[in-house]
Amino acid sequence: xxxxxxxxxxxxxxxxxxxxxPDENGFDTVVExxxxxxxxxxxxxxxxxxxIVFGASLSGFATPAKADGHEFPFKPIQTATDHExxxxxxxKTQVLVRYGDALFSEAQDAYPADGxxxxxxxxxxxxENTDGMELFEVDGKQLIAVNSEYCxxxxxxxxxxxxxxxxxxxxxxxxNIQGVTVFEIADTGxxxxxxxxxxxxRRITHETEMTLAGPxxxxxxxxxxxDPSGMTAKGTMNNCGxxxxxxxxxxxxEENFNGYFGTTGEEPVGEGYTRYxxxxxxxxxYELFDARYDLSKESNEPHRHGFxxxxxxxxxxxxxxxxxxxxxxxxxxxxxxxASDGRIVVYLGDDERGExxxxxxxxxxxxxxxxxxxLLNDGTLYVAKFNDDQTGEWLPLTPETTGMDVAEILxxxxxxxxxxGGTTMDRPEWVAANPIKxxxxxxxxxxxxxxxxxxxxxxxxxxxxxxxxxxxHYGQIVRWTPAGENHAADDFAWDLYVxxxxxxxxxxxxxxxxxxxxxxxxxxxxxxxxDSTGYLWIQTDGDDDxxxxxxxxxNNQMLxxxxxxxxxxxxxxxxxxxxxxxxxxxxxxxxAFAGIQHPGGSWPDGAGKPRSAIxxxxxxxxxxxx
Ligand code: FEO
Ligand code: CA
Ligand code: CA
Ligand code: CA
Numbered sequence: 001x002x003x004x005x006x007x008x009x010x011x012x013x014x015x016x017x018x019x020x021x022p023d024e025n026g027f028d029t030v031v032e033x034x035x036x037x038x039x040x041x042x043x044x045x046x047x048x049x050x051x052i053v054f055g056a057s058l059s060g061f062a063t064p065a066k067a068d069g070h071e072f073p074f075k076p077i078q079t080a081t082d083h084e085x086x087x088x089x090x091x092k093t094q095v096l097v098r099y100g101d102a103l104f105s106e107a108q109d110a111y112p113a114d115g116x117x118x119x120x121x122x123x124x125x126x127x128e129n130t131d132g133m134e135l136f137e138v139d140g141k142q143l144i145a146v147n148s149e150y151c152x153x154x155x156x157x158x159x160x161x162x163x164x165x166x167x168x169x170x171x172x173x174x175x176n177i178q179g180v181t182v183f184e185i186a187d188t189g190x191x192x193x194x195x196x197x198x199x200x201x202r203r204i205t206h207e208t209e210m211t212l213a214g215p216x217x218x219x220x221x222x223x224x225x226x227d228p229s230g231m232t233a234k235g236t237m238n239n240c241g242x243x244x245x246x247x248x249x250x251x252x253x254e255e256n257f258n259g260y261f262g263t264t265g266e267e268p269v270g271e272g273y274t275r276y277x278x279x280x281x282x283x284x285x286y287e288l289f290d291a292r293y294d295l296s297k298e299s300n301e302p303h304r305h306g307f308x309x310x311x312x313x314x315x316x317x318x319x320x321x322x323x324x325x326x327x328x329x330x331x332x333x334x335x336x337x338x339a340s341d342g343r344i345v346v347y348l349g350d351d352e353r354g355e356x357x358x359x360x361x362x363x364x365x366x367x368x369x370x371x372x373x374x375l376l377n378d379g380t381l382y383v384a385k386f387n388d389d390q391t392g393e394w395l396p397l398t399p400e401t402t403g404m405d406v407a408e409i410l411x412x413x414x415x416x417x418x419x420x421g422g423t424t425m426d427r428p429e430w431v432a433a434n435p436i437k438x439x440x441x442x443x444x445x446x447x448x449x450x451x452x453x454x455x456x457x458x459x460x461x462x463x464x465x466x467x468x469x470x471x472x473h474y475g476q477i478v479r480w481t482p483a484g485e486n487h488a489a490d491d492f493a494w495d496l497y498v499x500x501x502x503x504x505x506x507x508x509x510x511x512x513x514x515x516x517x518x519x520x521x522x523x524x525x526x527x528x529x530x531d532s533t534g535y536l537w538i539q540t541d542g543d544d545d546x547x548x549x550x551x552x553x554x555n556n557q558m559l560x561x562x563x564x565x566x567x568x569x570x571x572x573x574x575x576x577x578x579x580x581x582x583x584x585x586x587x588x589x590x591x592a593f594a595g596i597q598h599p600g601g602s603w604p605d606g607a608g609k610p611r612s613a614i615x616x617x618x619x620x621x622x623x624x625x626x
Contacts, residue, residue, distance in 0.1 A: 006281065007153055007163040011238075011256040012352065012427075018280040019456065038428075042333075047258045072560055073623075076520065076569035079554025081546050083575040083601030090620055094191045095604050096593060098613040099128040099148075103183055103194060103201040115609035116312040117153060120171050122176035123203045126183070126194075128152060129612045130595035132333055132527075133582040134250055138314040142352055142587055143200050145182045145250035145313045146614065147239035149581075153284065155609050156504050164285035171289045175206035180239055180252050180320075182313045192616050193592060202316045204237035204258075205287075209284070209319060210309065215378040216410045218323035221271075224298045225291075233304040233322055234292070241333025241430050241527070242582070243308070243346070250311045252320075255351060257305035262287040266298030271512045272412045276329075277459050278302050303411050308334050308348070310373060323376040326360045327397075327413035335431040335440065338366055339488035344375050347440055349428030354446045354455025355414060356422040357431075359383040359394050361488050381413065383422030384480075384489075392480060392492045395420045418457045426467045426475065432528040432536060434563065439483040441536065441563075443525035446475040451527060464585025466494060470591060471510055473549055474500040474523045477538070479563075492550035497536075497561070498568060500525060514524070515566040521553055522570070529583045531626035539594070541579035556580055558594060575603040575610070582614070589624040592617045 006014055043194055065505055074088040085093050100111030104124055109119035117125060122198030128131050136143045151174050165171035168207040180383055182196035195201070210233045216222055223230035243251030279295065286293035292301055312318040326334070332349040333439035339345045348358040359382045382394035395401060397409050402416040409416040422568030433440040443465065449455075451463050451470030466478040476499040483489040487577025500523050501512025512521065524542025531537060538559045543550045546589030558572040558580045574580050577600025581593040584593050594617060596603070599610040619625055 002141060006283075011150070011259060013282065015256070015277045015352070019277050030438060035388070047060050049215070053379055066215060071562060071565065074560075074569070077571070077573065079546075079552065079557070079570070080573040081554050082578055083577075083599070083603050085575065085596065085603075086573045087447040087614060087617055088571060091617060091625075092265075092620055093615045093617050096185065096614040096616045097126045097176070097183070097194050098191055098604065098611040098612060099130075100128060101126045101194065101205070102196060103181070105196050108196075112343065115611070116158075117156075117173070119173045119176070123175050125177075127179060127181050127203065128156070129597050130614055131240050131581045131597060132253065133595060134242050134244040134312045134595070135246075135584040135586065136250070138200070138246055141198075141200070142185050143182060143313045143510045144185055144584065144593065145180060145242070145252075145311060145596070147180055147242060147252055147581060148178045149255070149597065150238055151177050151284075163174075163283060163497060165289065168289040171284065171286050173618070174284050174285070175235070177514065178204070178239070179206060179208065179236060180204040180250075182250075182310060182316070184309070187591075189584075192586070200316055202312065203355055204236060204320060204478045206237050206383040208236070209234055210236065210321050211321045212304065212324060212328075213321045214324035214410070216328075216626055217408050219407045219411075221407060221411045222300060222303050224300050224304070224340045226298070227468055235305075236309045236320060236322075237305060240331065240351070243334030244338055245310070245336055245372065245610060246338055246344070246368070247370065247534055248314070248365060250313050251336070252309050252311060253305050253333050253335040254309065255330045256331060257330075258302065259283045260286060260305075261293050261295050261302050263295040264288065265294070268295050268299045270295065270299045270302070272415065273302075273499055275412070275414050276306070277301070277456060286507050303328070306330065307348070308376075310376065321373065324410050325377050325379055325381070326411075327358060327381050328411055329355065329358075329413050330444060332500070333430045335433050337433045337440075337487050340438070340484075341488050342366060343488045344372060344379070345548065346376075347431035347433065347442070349425075349442055350414065351427050351429055351445070352456065353427055353449045353460040354424040355428065356417045357425055357428045357442055358382065358413070358417070359384065373464065380415075381409065383417040383420055385421060386423040386478075386494055388465045390447055390465070390494055392494050394492075395422060406489065414457060417457050423464055424455055424459050424467070426472050429526045429541075430528040432530050434534065434535045434536075435488070435532060436532050437506050437563075438487065439479055439481045439563075440487070441477050441479045441528060443528050443538070444476050445524045445526050445541065447472045466496060469499070473543070474502070474510065474512065475525050475542070476500060477525055477528070490541045502549055502551070502553065505549060510549075518552065520559060520568050520570050522557055523550060523553055524560060526579065526584060531585065532589060533626070534563070535626075536563050537583055539569075539580035539583065541581065544576055558583075561565045575599040575601055577601070577610070578603070578612075589626045590618055592626050
């Protein structure tokens with residue numbers, strides 16, 4: 001890699017490039033020991049070790065046979081290495097909306113042949129690099145709220161070899177094509193499309209005014225020259241996964257916000273900067289034209305990002321609200337459930353190597369049919385601790401457990417979690433809660449640093465229960481069942497639903513658990529969602545070069561899992577270069593919508609630059625698919 005050119009790096013590689021951590025030697029634990037010690041040798045964890053504490057709700061899960069996928073309502077598909085989207089026989093796909101497509105009639109010609117959208121049109125079109133999304137029904141209409149996680153400088157700033165904006169206008173353009181889009185869709189008889197000029201259509205960008213809410217709002221840590229009140233932040237950025245509240249608002253999750261800040265002066269050493277990877281070169285050079293992104297001028301501005309932000313899609317005039325009580329870190333998604341004791345629980349992953357899995361529990365109880373936003377301002381954050389005996393507990397982050405005050409806990413949540421003694425994880429991506437059973441799943445996408453080097457806080461990352469493989473290139477999905485069937489309970493039992501791997505390359509744990517086989521193998525689970533029937537849909541964001549450790553795995557894919565039998569079947573493959581991210585269903589469940597982020601080739605147009613897009617997927621016979 002060219003030492004100076006970072007434009008091609010992924011966000012996590014970019015972080016490690018700017019903030020390299022020393023290797024940590026001396027790990028002598030080998031993965032075979034880790035696995036056998038925990039009784040994993042049979043593949044996916046069978047509950048035969050006698051360690052299970054909540055047996056009743058966990059019974060009936062036998063070690064899956066080599067799943068052949070015949071139990072699914074579709075015929076699983078092969079891998080692919082091309083630049084197309086593939087789905088099973090009897091299914092169809094169609095692009096719903098691409099980067100640059102108009103939300104308003106004035107922008108109908110906004111996407112030119114060279115793919116360079118004008119600044120003027122940049123906030124009137126669908127944003128780039130679609131990610132988490134949710135569908136809302138409002139007054140009989142269907143709205144999608146969806147993230148545009150980041151922008152691709154090679155596409156939008158072709159003259160800039162390093163992705164750095166050369167002018168204020170270029171920076172403004174990049175700010176506009178990221179963030180969140182809300183738009184109405186309708187089935188016109190020819191498939192779903194965007195309803196141009198719908199009063200609900202809206203872009204929320206890096207410049208949109210936001211309210212800071214919760215215990216950190218108004219605190220000195222979030223005051224800036226531009227906002228001495230610390231109550232009014234601007235912009236939501238690097239919007240990754242999503243969530244939907246019980247009161248039908250959208251949760252957008254701010255992930256790699258740190259990469260947006262740089263400095264034109266002396267590099268400040270702000271509190272928490274090292275742990276959060278803040279400082280050094282920024283990705284797009286906003287700081288050259290906007291003091292808000294210049295750490296030498298506004299050292300607190302990064303403290304106003306990295307939150308869960310709530311947006312009301314039904315009210316296009318509403319101001320998004322940053323919910324500081326849910327902590328500040330590289331948020332992946334926000335999975336909200338109504339616990340059996342009436343409180344709200346939100347599961348939250350922090351996607352960085354060796355960071356943590358969290359849970360927010362509201363102080364108050366929620367009443368169905370009411371607006372519950374205020375419940376997200378008052379509650380307790382917890383970090384997950386997984387014990388090797390397949391039990392676990394949620395450790396509260398409080399002044400007593402962390403030595404930090406409440407504002408510090410919320411602003412520097414990672415440090416609080418380290419102090420409390422959480423379990424370092426293999427990059428927690430999406431959490432999905434089963435709608436028909438009290439249990440939840442988290443995709444641990446991969447972690448090449450497991451057993452190799454500590455996390456950014458210096459915490460040990462030796463192999464542990466749910467993260468049992470050193471230099472884990474494949475990832476796994478951990479599942480937990482809360483005690484007493486109450487998501488707000490402090491104790492849980494856990495197992496691994498699947499360990500991804502390549503059984504054609506390895507005949508050890510890197511070959512994956514027994515429900516992984518030559519016909520369904522994949523790497524790097526990331527997006528996850530349950531459909532209303534209880535199938536778990538799994539989206540990958542992994543290595544798609546189809547070589548070496550990944551030979552035979554092909555392009556990124558979407559799979560469907562049966563969480564009772566353990567069987568997993570491949571449903572979709574996406575163009576080479578792309579990850580699959582974001583999943584929701586039409587109100588009648590007859591159409592699924594999935595995001596295709598950073599495709600390669602010239603997908604989907606067949607010529608010109610590739611364009612991230614949402615695709616609609618349906619069964620030709622009209623039967624519901626979710
Ligand atoms: Fe934006 Fe962790 O994925
Ligand atoms: Ca992701
Ligand atoms: Ca990912
Ligand atoms: Ca991504």
